[in-house]
Amino acid sequence: MKWEIELSQAIADQKKIEIEYNGAVREVAPHILGCSATGQLTVSTFQFHHSTNPMKNNQWRTFIVDNIESLKILDDTFFPRCDYNPYDKNFQKVVSQI
DSSP: OTTHHHHHHHHHHTEEEEEEETTEEEEEEEEEEEEETTSOEEEEEEEEEESSOGGGSSEEEEEEGGGEEEEEEEEEEOOOOTTOOTTOTTEEEEEEEO
16 A cells, blocks of 8 residues: 555654645654544654644644655654554554554
8 A cells, every 4th residue: 555664664663754745745753554434544643844834833643645645754763742642543443553
């Protein structure tokens, strides 16, 4: 599936990623990759930077993996957020998580 291997690797290595989504470049820390209640592969991230809307910086964001236009694993690592919920009820099945 598109981006699944890269996202799983970034989660395992706790590496930040840069994605293009809905035409905006975002720098995020992926925490959980899994299937939503609707069966879509999604990734739960903490977003550090949004290229077109700074009001969306520094918050949790979930993205549909098939809608990610590009993905680059960065050299920067991250620590899990203190408000990270490993039991996120939005995921019916977890593929990879911190």
